[in-house]
Amino acid sequence: MKAEIIGVGTELLLGQIANTNAQYLSEQLAEIGVNVYFHTVVGDNPKRLTDAIQQAETRADLLIFTGGLGPTKDDLTKEILAGHLNCGLDTDEDAWKKIKDYFKKTGRKMTANNEKQAHVIKGAKVLPNDQGMAPGMFLKKGTHFYMLLPGPPHEMKPMFRNYGRQAVMDQLEKVDRIESRVLRFFQIGEAEIAEKLSDIIDTQTNPTVAPLAGDGEVTIRLTARSNSKETAAALLDEVEKKIQKRVGEYFYGYEDTSLMAELLKELESRQLTIAAAESLTGGLFQSEMTSVVGVSTMLLGGIVCYSNDAKIKLCKVKPETLEHEGAVSEQCALELAENVRKELGADIGISFTGAAGPDSLEGHPAGTVWIGMSFKDGESKAVLVKLAGTRNGNRRRSVKMGCYYLLKELEKK
DSSP states (O other): OEEEEEEEOHHHHTTSSOOHHHHHHHHHHHHTTOEEEEEEEEOSOHHHHHHHHHHHHTTOSEEEEESOOSSSTTOOHHHHHHHHTTOOEEEOHHHHHHHHHHHHHHTOOOOGGGGGGGEEETTOEEEOOSSSSSOEEEEEETTEEEEEEOSSHHHHHHHIIIIIHHHHHTTOSOOOEEEEEEEEEESSOHHHHHHHTHHHHHTOOSSEEEEEEOSSEEEEEEEEEESSHHHHHHHHHHHHHHHHHHHGGGEEEETTOOHHHHHHHHHHHHTOOEEEEESTTTTHHHHHHHTSTTGGGTEEEEEEOOSHHHHHHHHOOOHHHHHHTOSSSHHHHHHHHHHHHHHHTOSEEEEEEEOOSSSOBTTBOTTEEEEEEEETTSOOEEEEEEOOSOHHHHHHHHHHHHHHHHHHHHHTO
């Protein structure tokens, strides 16, 4: 089965929102063996939407629409498709009751156009909306299948996951088992990793191997197709073993993890606490940490010491260090990490100091960063990092680098 995903909404074309629905649906469909060859986005215009439907029908078996199921006049998806297929619209009584109950419960005034959300194409299988009002639909007409889903991701994703996915699978003659695995790497570029794995990538068949560059990272998605989960997993294991042998030194985790998440796992497993002294990152490291539930058992606190006075008064950096070595120096990074660890009684101290940019600082070009690390049961060390990005990009990358180097140090212990 070949599918095309059609996002409906002028707001998508204007860039007011990102089309994350298409990404999610492509991943879901790939898992059940449905190939997505086209993503289309069309505005709230009857003729252009009709043209998009006609074009999609020439190259896809399954057309999945997201958006345009709401109560306003510019929500046109089901009306246009019903007209194109010469079908009428019915009111789904379950959806209509749910809408009326919602307005009664909340005490809000219901307008006449709210019933529009309960309209469904005649003959369609109704997909319940557990998170909103407008139901989805799935129907077959001729040789094509059509699925209509709401636009808001918090409504669309559970609707497809709970109802839409199975509706598609029921139409497939054979469903191969599709298993994917994402490997995450840091401190190696996409071009370099592609070169090191060129023969594996060039000869890929099953599993497939797809590198993708991210924000200072590279991911490799492995996808295997088989008639059983166990066989697919064995295929993934085999190719991963080859990849790890060549670039395993840059590997840090699987799937949707992050460097920060992996660092927190390591700290938790070792029952270690950490404190941070941040100059150029301005508290970003601590902000990233505190976005994770349960971090209070690991992060004791930290100090944002942006000015030299703050470094001296709050982090006890020696005035002569700043006078002779400067804030952008190995010695400053070491003193920051050591002193914040001691002041807060942590097992580990980490520090960030440097020139975020766009201007140079103390004669050091933008992107020059020192990351200090101090350990209660070991020696302190500082790492020089040279970045080449925007000011905020350098700050974000510095936090990732701090997590990465700290993980590497912990691996040695």
